[in-house]
Amino acid sequence: MTTPLERMADFDLSDHQREVRRSVRAFAEAEILPHVEEYEREARYPVELVAKLAPLGLLGPMIPERYGGSFSDVVTYGIICEELARVDWVVASVVSVANSLAASSILRTGTEEQKERYLPGIAKGEILCSACLTEPGGGTDLAAMQTTASKVEGGYLLRGTKVFISHAEHAGLFFVVATLDRSKAHKGVTAFLVDPHSTEGITISDFPMRTLRRDNLAEVHFEDAFVPEDAVLGQEGRGFPVLGAALDMGRFSVAARCVGQAQRCLDLSIPYAMEREAFGQKIGEFQLIQLKVAEMVSRTEQARLLVYRLGRMKDAGLERCSIEASLAKLAASRAAVANALDGMQIFGGYSCTAEAEIGRLLMEAKALEFGEGTSELHVKLIAEYALGIRKH
Ligand SMILES: Cc1cc2nc3c(=O)[nH]c(=O)nc-3n(C[C@H](O)[C@H](O)[C@H](O)COP(=O)(O)OP(=O)(O)OC[C@H]3O[C@@H](n4cnc5c(N)ncnc54)[C@H](O)[C@@H]3O)c2cc1C
Structure with missing residues (x-):
C-alpha cells in the first residue's frame, strides 16, 4: 500500500x-x-x-x-x-x-x-566527464577567471589552473572554460571540449580533501596545452551563454540530487525514531523529535516540487529558467543540509560513529550547497530577478 x-x-x-x-x-x-x-x-x-x-x-x-x-x-x-x-x-x-x-x-x-x-x-x-570551471582565485565569480586561451595556428594554447575538479583522473572529456581576453570579462570567455588523454600539457594532481575523498577531486594544470579549433564548443568569445545554459541544467540536477539526499536523511531517521527508546518510550513519540521529522518532510517536499516544476518547464521547451533554477537549487541544498543536521540530532551520538551514514550525508550535503552556485549566489540572483536588476 x-x-x-x-x-x-x-x-x-x-x-x-x-x-x-x-x-x-x-x-x-x-x-x-x-x-x-x-x-x-x-x-x-x-x-x-x-x-x-x-x-x-x-x-x-x-x-x-x-x-x-x-x-x-x-x-x-x-x-x-x-x-x-x-x-x-x-x-x-x-x-x-x-x-x-x-x-x-x-x-x-x-x-x-x-x-x-x-x-x-x-x-x-x-x-566520463569533468567540468573544469573553478579556479584557485574563486569559483563564484566565473567571469573573473584567469585561465587563458591564446590563439595560435590551427587552435589555441590553454594556460591556467582549475581546482576541485571532480572525476578528473577518470574523465575522457573535460568541459573547460577559458578567456581569450581578460579585459573583456565574460565576453572574453570561450568553452572548450578537451580530451585529457590526447592533449599534451595537462597535468592532473591530487587536491587533498579532509572528507569527500572518494570523489577523486583534482587540480588540473594547463601548461600551454594545445587544443585544435574544433575543440571550441559554440563560438569563440561566446562561452558565457554556453556556460550559463549548462549551469542552469546543472542546478536542476544538483537540486534533484539534494532532494535525494534530503529523502535519505528521512529514510534513515524515521525508523530510528520509532525504534530508539528514552524515558520508557520511542523517541519518535516526543514532540521535539516529531517537530524535526515534520520539518524534514516539509523541506523535502517543498524542494521536490520546485525541482519537478523546473523539470516540467524545461520539458515544455523553456531553455533558460534561471530564477526557477536558483529557487530549486537554494531550497533543495538547504533542505539536504538541514535534514542531515536534524537527522544527526535524532541519531544522537551515534551519528558520529564510523558506520553512521547520516553523519557522512552532512558533509556531502554541504558540498552540494557550494556546487553549481553557492547559496549566497542564488540569494543574490533571486533578488536581482525579483527587483528587475537582472532580466534573463
Ligand atoms: C566536493 C566538491 C566538488 C566540486 N566539484 C567541482 C567540479 O567538478 N568542477 C568545478 O569547476 N568546481 C567544483 N567544485 C567547486 C565549487 O563549484 C566551488 O567551491 C564553488 O563554486 C564556490 O567557489 P569557491 O569555493 O572558490 O568560493 P568563493 O567563490 O571564493 O566564495 C567564498 C564565499 O563567498 C561567498 N560569495 C562569493 N561571492 C559573493 C557575493 N557576490 N555575495 C555574497 N557572498 C558571496 C560564496 O557564496 C562563499 O560562501 C567542487 C567543490 C566541492 C566542495
Missing part, C-alpha cells in the same frame, strides 16, 4: 516516471548502496559501480536515442539523479556532470561532429 509520503513524492508523475523511480531505486538499493561504505572507508573512486549504470541507460538520460542515450524527458532525468543520490553522492555526480554540463551543452551548441564524437561514448560509460 502507498504511504502518504510515497504518494506525495509520486504526485502528478506519469506512469513512465513512476516506473523509472521504482526501477532505479530497486537497482540502486541492490547494486550500489551495499558497497558505498567500503568505497568511503578506502577513499576509492567507484568505477565499478559506475560501470553498472551503462547497461540500464543511466549514464545517458539526457542523451537522445540516436546518439546512444536513453532520454525521455527532463523530469525523468531528475528522478534518476534523485534516486542515485539517495544512495550515493559520487555515482549521482558522475551522471549529473556528464549529462547536465557536458552532454546537454554539446547537444545545445555542439557541431554534429562533436555530438558523434562524444555522446555515444558518454552514454556507454566509455567517456
Whole structure:
C-alpha cells in the first residue's frame, strides 16, 4: 500500500516516471548502496559501480536515442539523479556532470561532429566527464577567471589552473572554460571540449580533501596545452551563454540530487525514531523529535516540487529558467543540509560513529550547497530577478 509520503513524492508523475523511480531505486538499493561504505572507508573512486549504470541507460538520460542515450524527458532525468543520490553522492555526480554540463551543452551548441564524437561514448560509460570551471582565485565569480586561451595556428594554447575538479583522473572529456581576453570579462570567455588523454600539457594532481575523498577531486594544470579549433564548443568569445545554459541544467540536477539526499536523511531517521527508546518510550513519540521529522518532510517536499516544476518547464521547451533554477537549487541544498543536521540530532551520538551514514550525508550535503552556485549566489540572483536588476 502507498504511504502518504510515497504518494506525495509520486504526485502528478506519469506512469513512465513512476516506473523509472521504482526501477532505479530497486537497482540502486541492490547494486550500489551495499558497497558505498567500503568505497568511503578506502577513499576509492567507484568505477565499478559506475560501470553498472551503462547497461540500464543511466549514464545517458539526457542523451537522445540516436546518439546512444536513453532520454525521455527532463523530469525523468531528475528522478534518476534523485534516486542515485539517495544512495550515493559520487555515482549521482558522475551522471549529473556528464549529462547536465557536458552532454546537454554539446547537444545545445555542439557541431554534429562533436555530438558523434562524444555522446555515444558518454552514454556507454566509455567517456566520463569533468567540468573544469573553478579556479584557485574563486569559483563564484566565473567571469573573473584567469585561465587563458591564446590563439595560435590551427587552435589555441590553454594556460591556467582549475581546482576541485571532480572525476578528473577518470574523465575522457573535460568541459573547460577559458578567456581569450581578460579585459573583456565574460565576453572574453570561450568553452572548450578537451580530451585529457590526447592533449599534451595537462597535468592532473591530487587536491587533498579532509572528507569527500572518494570523489577523486583534482587540480588540473594547463601548461600551454594545445587544443585544435574544433575543440571550441559554440563560438569563440561566446562561452558565457554556453556556460550559463549548462549551469542552469546543472542546478536542476544538483537540486534533484539534494532532494535525494534530503529523502535519505528521512529514510534513515524515521525508523530510528520509532525504534530508539528514552524515558520508557520511542523517541519518535516526543514532540521535539516529531517537530524535526515534520520539518524534514516539509523541506523535502517543498524542494521536490520546485525541482519537478523546473523539470516540467524545461520539458515544455523553456531553455533558460534561471530564477526557477536558483529557487530549486537554494531550497533543495538547504533542505539536504538541514535534514542531515536534524537527522544527526535524532541519531544522537551515534551519528558520529564510523558506520553512521547520516553523519557522512552532512558533509556531502554541504558540498552540494557550494556546487553549481553557492547559496549566497542564488540569494543574490533571486533578488536581482525579483527587483528587475537582472532580466534573463
Ligand atoms: C566536493 C566538491 C566538488 C566540486 N566539484 C567541482 C567540479 O567538478 N568542477 C568545478 O569547476 N568546481 C567544483 N567544485 C567547486 C565549487 O563549484 C566551488 O567551491 C564553488 O563554486 C564556490 O567557489 P569557491 O569555493 O572558490 O568560493 P568563493 O567563490 O571564493 O566564495 C567564498 C564565499 O563567498 C561567498 N560569495 C562569493 N561571492 C559573493 C557575493 N557576490 N555575495 C555574497 N557572498 C558571496 C560564496 O557564496 C562563499 O560562501 C567542487 C567543490 C566541492 C566542495
